[in-house]
Each structure stands twice: as C-alpha cells, then as structure tokens.
Amino acid sequence: MDNPILAAVNQTLQASSRVIEAIPGSDIVINYIKNSYQNDPFRVVLELGLAVFAVKYMLSKKYRIDPSHIKLTEKEIDELVAEWQPEPLVQPLSDIQRMELEKTQVIAGHQGPRPKMLSSGKNLLNLASTNYLGYINNEDIKEKAIETLHNYGLGSCGPPGFYGTLDVHINLEKDIARFLGTEKAIIYSQNFSTISSVIAAFLKRGDIIVADDGCNFAIQKGTQISRSNIKWFKHNDMADLERVLESIKKESSTSKKRPLTRRFIVTEGLFQNFGDIAPLDKIMELKEKYKYRVILDECNSFGILGKNGRGLTEVFNISPKRVDMIIGSMATALSGTGGFCAGSKEVVEHQRLSGQAFVFSASMPAMLAVCASEAIKILETPEKGNKLLKDMVDNAATFRNVVVSAPQAIEVSSDVGSPILHLRFPKNALSAAGITTRDEEKYLLQEIVDEVAVKDGLLITRAKYVENQELFLPRPSIRISISATHARKDVEKAAQAVKASFVKAISKRK
Numbered sequence: 001m002d003n004p005i006l007a008a009v010n011q012t013l014q015a016s017s018r019v020i021e022a023i024p025g026s027d028i029v030i031n032y033i034k035n036s037y038q039n040d041p042f043r044v045v046l047e048l049g050l051a052v053f054a055v056k057y058m059l060s061k062k063y064r065i066d067p068s069h070i071k072l073t074e075k076e077i078d079e080l081v082a083e084w085q086p087e088p089l090v091q092p093l094s095d096i097q098r099m100e101l102e103k104t105q106v107i108a109g110h111q112g113p114r115p116k117m118l119s120s121g122k123n124l125l126n127l128a129s130t131n132y133l134g135y136i137n138n139e140d141i142k143e144k145a146i147e148t149l150h151n152y153g154l155g156s157c158g159p160p161g162f163y164g165t166l167d168v169h170i171n172l173e174k175d176i177a178r179f180l181g182t183e184k185a186i187i188y189s190q191n192f193s194t195i196s197s198v199i200a201a202f203l204k205r206g207d208i209i210v211a212d213d214g215c216n217f218a219i220q221k222g223t224q225i226s227r228s229n230i231k232w233f234k235h236n237d238m239a240d241l242e243r244v245l246e247s248i249k250k251e252s253s254t255s256k257k258r259p260l261t262r263r264f265i266v267t268e269g270l271f272q273n274f275g276d277i278a279p280l281d282k283i284m285e286l287k288e289k290y291k292y293r294v295i296l297d298e299c300n301s302f303g304i305l306g307k308n309g310r311g312l313t314e315v316f317n318i319s320p321k322r323v324d325m326i327i328g329s330m331a332t333a334l335s336g337t338g339g340f341c342a343g344s345k346e347v348v349e350h351q352r353l354s355g356q357a358f359v360f361s362a363s364m365p366a367m368l369a370v371c372a373s374e375a376i377k378i379l380e381t382p383e384k385g386n387k388l389l390k391d392m393v394d395n396a397a398t399f400r401n402v403v404v405s406a407p408q409a410i411e412v413s414s415d416v417g418s419p420i421l422h423l424r425f426p427k428n429a430l431s432a433a434g435i436t437t438r439d440e441e442k443y444l445l446q447e448i449v450d451e452v453a454v455k456d457g458l459l460i461t462r463a464k465y466v467e468n469q470e471l472f473l474p475r476p477s478i479r480i481s482i483s484a485t486h487a488r489k490d491v492e493k494a495a496q497a498v499k500a501s502f503v504k505a506i507s508k509r510k
Contacts, residue, residue: 045368060173099253099443105119105453110200114124125494127481129487130331133379137485154367160352160358172370175372181321182346183233186340195299196343198222206261207262207263209228210241210267211230215266216271216464217469220470220471241265264295267297268296268313269311270300274474280296293325294309295324295327296327309385325342328342337364337368338364341355397416398484399480421480421482423436423477433509449461462478
C-alpha cells in the first residue's frame with residue numbers, strides 16, 4: 001500500500017503541473033529552465049542565491065527615523081526661536097570697500113574715447129577701458145550688429161550642443177582658426193570661464209600643472225578646479241621654471257610607481273596683473289626638453305601683440321601649431337564677449353563634450369559673434385588693421401616714456417608696446433613716506449584717480465582683485481589702458497597729468 005503522504009504530495013504536484021501547463025507559453029518556459037539548469041549547475045546556485053537575497057531584502061526591517069528624540073514642548077520651541085540669531089547674508093563693508101563703492105564712476109550712455117559721467121555730467125578721456133583698437137565705436141561693426149539683431153534676435157536661448165549653435169558661431173570659429181593659423185577653434189560665451197573650463201577638461205587629479213605665479217585669477221581658479229598637482233614658478237623667471245621642471249623629473253625618476261600623468265605649463269601671453277610679456281621662446285624650449293604641453297592664455301594679447309595682432313606666437317615667430325592650446329578673448333581687443341580655445345582638431349573636439357563652460361552655458365548672442373568676426377576681418381585688412389595696431393603701440397609708448405621719467409615716484413612693470421600699464425609707487429618711496437599697509441597704499445592711489453578726474457578730465461582706475469581668494473596678490477596699482485582712438489597729444493597730456501599727481505601724492509607725505 002502506498003504511503004498516504006507521498007500520494008498527497010504527488011497529487012499536489014500533478015495538480016500544480018496541470019495549472020502551470022494551462023498557462024499559455026508555459027511549456028516554452030519549462031523547457032528553457034530544464035535545459036538551462038541541466039547544462040549549467042553553477043547557474044542554479046547563483047540564481048538560487050539571488051532569489052534568497054531578494055526574499056530576505058523584501059522581508060527585512062526598513063530603516064526609519066525615530067521622531068521621539070526631537071519632540072519639544074511649545075515653551076522650548078519659543079525659547080529656541082528667541083535665542084536664534086541669523087548670520088548676515090553679506091558681511092558689513094570695510095572702510096576700504098565703502099570707499100571703493102562711493103568712488104566708482106558710472107558712465108551715462110555708450111562707451112567711447114570720451115564717455116560722459118553720470119555723477120558729474122563731464123566727458124572724461126577714457127584710460128580705463130579695454131577698447132584697445134576702438135572697435136566699440138566702429139560704425140561698420142555697429143551696422144553689422146544691428147542687421148544681425150534683426151535677422152537672429154537677441155539670444156540663442158540654449159547651450160551650443162543642443163540648439164544654441166548658429167551658423168554665425170561656426171563662422172566665428174573658422175575665422176579665429178584661420179586668423180591664428182591653427183587647425184580648429186571653439187568659442188565660449190563667457191571670457192572668464194574659458195580658461196578655467198579648458199584646464200579642467202584636460203587635467204584631473206594626479207596630473208601636473210606648472211604655472212607662472214603672476215597668472216590672473218581665472219587661471220588660478222582653473223588649476224584649483226582640475227585638482228591637479230600644482231607647482232608655481234616665479235613670475236617670468238625661466239631659471240626658476242627649469243628648476244621646478246627638473247625637480248619634478250627627479251621625483252618621478254626616484255619613484256617606484258610612475259603613473260602615467262598629463263603635464264602642462266600654463267602661462268599668460270600679456271600678463272593682466274603686470275602688463276609684461278611671457279618669454280614664449282624660452283618656454284617652448286623647456287616644453288620640448290622636458291616633454292610638457294603648453295596652455296597659453298592670450299586673452300590680453302590676442303588682437304594686440306604682433307605685427308598683425310596674432311599674439312605672442314607672432315611676436316616670437318613661433319608656429320601656433322607648436323602651442324598645444326591658445327586661449328583668447330573676444331571681450332578685450334575685439335570689444336565683444338566670450339572666449340575661445342584654438343588648437344588641433346582633437347583638442348577642440350574633446351571640449352565639445354568635456355568643456356563644462358561650453359556644454360552647460362548658453363551660447364553667445366549672434367550679433368556679438370558677428371561683431372567678433374568683423375573685428376578679425378578688420379585686423380586681416382592691412383591698411384586698416386596695421387594702422388590701428390601702430391596707433392595703439394605708439395600711444396602706449398608715448399604714455400610709458402613720460403611716466404618712466406619719474407622713477408622716484410612711479411614704478412612701471414609693463415613692457416614697451418603693451419597697452420596695459422600698471423603704475424605703482426616704489427617700495428622705497430612708500431617707506432620714506434611712512435606708508436606701511438596695503439590699505440594706506442590703496443587710499444593714496446585713489447587720491448590720484450580722483451584728482452586727475454576732477455582736475456585733468458581723465459578716467460583711470462585702480463586694479464581690482466578678489467583679495468581673499470588670490471593666491472599671489474599683486475601690489476596695489478593704477479591700471480592704464482591705452483587705445484588706438486586716442487589722439488597723441490591727449491595721451492601725452494594725460495601721462496604728464498598722471499605723473500605729476502604721483503609725484504605730488506608721494507611728496508606731500510614725506
């Protein structure tokens with residue numbers, strides 16, 4: 001007689017089998033399971049383990065926050081609210097910040113060689129604008145901008161990689177690449193974020209950056225964002241640069257593990273904080289000797305330096321294709337907006353997916369892209385571009401020759417031909433006058449800014465910095481920006497006025 005338990009189990013299995021077989025397609029599933037598990041026992045163990053884990057996870061106790069420990073009485077809540085003191089959203093202004101806010105000049109109307117001031121209603125000779133070639137007042141460019149505005153509207157309303165790229169953006173990239181002599185170029189809608197985005201796109205944690213400690217704030221931020229190992233060399237000191245490169249080479253040779261790293265030298269063409277020029281020929285020699293790549297920031301030298309305004313590569317007669325990346329700006333000499341990176345095809349195309357400022361920012365307005373293209377075309381026209389560059393260089397030399405004639409009162413860090421001139425008090429003159437703090441020096445420079453505005457009709461400015469974030473804070477200075485649109489006599493007269501004001505300011509404190 002059969003065992004009644006086995007008979008019951010057998011009957012149950014047969015009933016279950018009939019139910020499963022009644023389901024459409026069940027025979028296919030059953031055959032698949034039989035064949036799979038018969039030929040692959042490891043799979044049976046693996047899937048059985050996953051099934052057990054899934055059941056255990058579903059039945060396990062979920063994490064819950066116990067609210068019992070934060071129950072407060074109404075009285076306790078009122079007491080905590082009464083004791084709470086919110087921190088101010090903005091810290092109170094310091095005396096120097098309040099002075100800077102009060103002394104800021106506001107232009108009424110459009111810019112130009114002699115803009116009108118809102119506070120006084122006077123027209124001042126503009127020595128504070130980066131309108132080096134006078135493109136802001138170029139009538140041909142204005143007409144082209146208005147025409148583009150009517151055709152395309154104001155903004156593109158989207159990032160370049162989605163629906164923000166227009167034909168005028170592509171044309172501008174081609175114009176920049178053709179003008180510089182590189183394979184390709186990519187444009188960014190904001191000048192400041194260009195260099196920081198480019199650095200972060202090519203360098204990561206563990207890579208090596210060797211940078212000039214006189215580089216501008218945007219470059220400093222780019223090196224920080226990349227999280228690379230940063231080595232700084234003394235400003236424009238090629239012996240110190242070689243010392244740093246040699247020390248890195250020795251560290252790498254003695255290390256047992258030598259990971260593959262990217263290595264870059266980063267410098268400016270025309271230094272924003274000093275007005276001097278990087279010795280690109282020496283930098284390229286060290287680049288090739290130690291096998292580094294070079295990122296050259298030409299935001300202040302593009303359109304300005306060189307016979308045709310092509311920048312530092314033209315000054316030193318170096319092929320731009322030897323420089324791995326050339327960063328430039330349309331917001332300075334071209335009087336537009338945005339920045340660019342020029343280089344090989346691979347360098348440019350990599351940024352279209354990895355350049356954060358390119359991917360996540362709306363593209364520049366079409367009319368400003370057209371303005372930049374028109375400005376480049378003017379530079380490419382010898383009779384127009386060469387004259388503008390010559391007038392700008394002559395004006396810069398005229399101003400510089402006047403102020404350097406008073407070395408006891410004025411220290412000039414800028415190179416000959418640079419339209420950016422930084423004027424500072426010599427350290428020995430400050431010591432003799434009893435000026436020991438940075439704020440005292442800034443107050444003294446501000447007196448000069450105010451005096452020449454009222455007395456001589458000049459618009460000049462002190463160089464401004466984000467002082468609590470600058471890694472190598474430059475000394476206070478007055479920054480003069482020379483334009484090709486200034487008359488030679490006006491430039492010479494302005495230089496005499498600034499020199500006299502410097503001499504007067506330091507003499508009356510001795």
